[in-house]
Amino acid sequence: MTRPLARVLIDALADHGAHEVFGIPGDFALPFFRHLERAADRLPLYTLAHEPGVGFAADAAARWHAGLGVACVTYGAGALNMVNPIAGAFSEKSPVVVISGAPGVNESARGLLLHHQAKTLDSQLRVYREITCDQAVLDDPQRAPAEIARVLRSCREQSRPVYIEIPRDQVDVPCAPVDPLPPTPVEAAAVDACADEVLARLDRADRPVLLVGVEVRRFGLEARVADLATRLGIPVATTFMGRGLLAESAAPLVGTYMGLAGRPEVRTVVEESDGLLMLGVLMSDTNFGVSGERVDPRATMLAADRSVRVGFHVYPGVPLADLIDALLARAPGPGAGRAAPVLPAQPDPPRGLIADDAPVHPRDIAAGVNDLFAETGPMPVAADMGDCLFTAMDMVQTPLVAPGYYATMGFGVPAGMGVAAASGRRPLILVGDGAFQMTGWELATCARHGWAPIVVVFNNASWEMLRTFQPEGRYNDLDVLPFARLAAGLGGRGYSVSTRAELAAALREARADTSRFQLLDVAIARGEISDTLARFVAAIKQANRPLGTR
Structure with a gap:
């Protein structure tokens, strides 16, 4: 059974976990927006005022859902105006699907430059290759279902933006439905070996600590990480970028690690750990640039970007979720592991605003x-x-x-x-x-x-x-x-x-x-x-x- 290509794409987005679309129409995207409006029961459409706002809103929605955010704009003046938000989403591992309208497949045949065109018709695509993890141009309805399935799987598995370009004369072309691809195969033996080595290091450590970062939220792993920390009896700190992680859990949180800029008690817990396991942490200057170089990556365990490094050992192709599941399968039951960690006292956040005539700080x-x-x-x-x-x-x-x-x-x-x-x-x-x-x-x-x-x-x-x-x-x-x-x-x-x-x-x-x-x-x-x-x-x-x- 075939449907218009635009509707096939909309259904695929919803089937892969998208909840809404943010966008701004333009002439090359108008045919697709017609279908978006008709499909509001599946994906509500929220139009904003400027393309950067569209990108930021879709990014935030993706972070909230731990799933796909969608930003839909027109070719050239629209998509190129959204480069900065999507670059930020790429840097911070937010799975945003960029959908751009585009000139029709045969519109360049007359040899005229097309409005909104930059250097060449595919200049926009080349720009987006730098800030997305996968791309597809839906100029062939026969190949479109496979292209859509591949790109959306990449978006979910890598938790980074992807780019889909749909020529305006292809929007209503009949197309077969999209069959979601199975997850990329993971070598079970590698996951098992990795989990065994990580747990062995944690067991040998006198001061093990979990440091959690943005990937934990991106992949919806907060509850599992909280369970792991509780069962292992290990304190948990969040990175600066991971502030708010596990906020609604019972995990033994010590606070946010900010190196020399943070609380000394949290800095001591993290920097003096002899078994620091970093889950989903981005090794960035904002997370560690103020650490005074007290955290030595060679002496830590880092699980991020679908790989795990344990000291000098690297296990490629091990997704964070698979590692956490393997660790949970090996972890002792509640109360059977280490004694509950002694956590540093956390100062109460400031409260009790004094309502006087003093200026605001x-x-x-x-x-x-x-x-x-x-x-x-x-x-x-x-x-x-x-x-x-x-x-x-x-x-x-x-x-x-x-x-x-x-x-x-x-x-x-x-x-x-x-x-x-x-x-x-x-x-x-x-x-x-x-x-x-x-x-x-x-x-x-x-x-x-x-x-x-x-x-x-x-x-x-x-x-x-x-x-x-x-x-x-x-x-x-x-x-x-x-x-x-x-x-x-x-x-x-x-x-x-x-x-x-x-x-x-x-x-x-x-x-x-x-x-x-x-x-x-x-x-x-x-x-x-x-x-x-x-x-x-x-x-x-x-x-x-x-x-x-x-």
């Missing part, structure tokens, strides 16, 4: 949000890059999406909207004023889709995180824009906040009004940064490794 925002969560329960958080993300480290553990490694600005607002669509929950969005000027205008689409996030803008009229690394220069100064007054024009409600009393009142009112988005424009004096960012900057300067955003 980032730690006051953390305290106010923690007070809010104590009353409403934790909300999912989407944070942009900058001090808003470092301030999130002082908030209670809650699911968090943020560009912790790729460190792009502009992620927060559209990512929060992606979380709203994916979760059905009201998100909290943390964003700096510089990043808000890039993508904050996406809030205008909230009313159309029924989203009502709470948005906290850290407004210091500055690219403040960049200023911490290079204080001189007026290029870090930004104009003071009336974000609170602009909120009403975008369909929301705004609050101008300059004191702690105003912050407390605004959070209270924002919590109560669920009919529209709530924007808190919080004035923060230049130079006032969170304690966590201050430690991070000091550690980077000590290590002489410049880091920043954008």
Whole structure:
């Protein structure tokens, strides 16, 4: 039985775990969008205002679902405008399916340049080869089902973006359905040998520790990792990028490892471990650039990117999920392993915002949000890059999406909207004023889709995180824009906040009004940064490794 190629692709996306589509139409994509609208019962379509927002929203939805996010745009001006978000998704292992409309198969026959074309008609495809793990051009309906199946399997197994181009004259061509491919074969003996060696090392260790990173969430392994840690009696730390992992489990968490920038107790647990097993950890400078080189990769065990390294031994082709299942099969039952680890005392996150006329410091925002969560329960958080993300480290553990490694600005607002669509929950969005000027205008689409996030803008009229690394220069100064007054024009409600009393009142009112988005424009004096960012900057300067955003 055949169906139009567009509908075959939509069904395949849903069958492979996609839940919704984010997009912006354009002439080369209009035929495909017609089918998307008709198939809203399978994949709801959320249109946004600008292609970067589409990419960030699809990325955040993929992170939330631990499954496919989908971004659909037009050729050239649309897809090339989305390169930065997809590069970030590739770097941070987020499985986004990029679907781009394209010129018809025979449209170049007249020898004319086509609008939206860059250098050549396949320039866009070549660009996306650099930032996706697999690609397909659906210019032959006979080959299309196999191409779609291969690319979607790659997206799921590698947890990285893929690219599908569909010429506009192929959208309605009859096509056979897609049969999902079985998982790539895994050598069971290699998994068994790897699990045996890992457990032997953990058993010999006096101070074993699990350090968990983003792949644990990408592949939906949080519950299994929590079970493994509990049965082995091993403490668990998360990386900076993995903040919020296992937040809703009973695993023996010690906190977030941030090297010299983090809590000394957590640093001691991780860096003095003689049996450090890193599960799904990205070996990036943001995770380990402030470690003072105390974590020696040669003396650790690392499972990531479908391989496992145990000291100098490498087991290729061993997916993280397979390793964890093998370890669970060998782990003792509850209470039969090591005694429960003695965990360092975790300081209570700041609470009890003092509602006075003092100016607002980032730690006051953390305290106010923690007070809010104590009353409403934790909300999912989407944070942009900058001090808003470092301030999130002082908030209670809650699911968090943020560009912790790729460190792009502009992620927060559209990512929060992606979380709203994916979760059905009201998100909290943390964003700096510089990043808000890039993508904050996406809030205008909230009313159309029924989203009502709470948005906290850290407004210091500055690219403040960049200023911490290079204080001189007026290029870090930004104009003071009336974000609170602009909120009403975008369909929301705004609050101008300059004191702690105003912050407390605004959070209270924002919590109560669920009919529209709530924007808190919080004035923060230049130079006032969170304690966590201050430690991070000091550690980077000590290590002489410049880091920043954008």
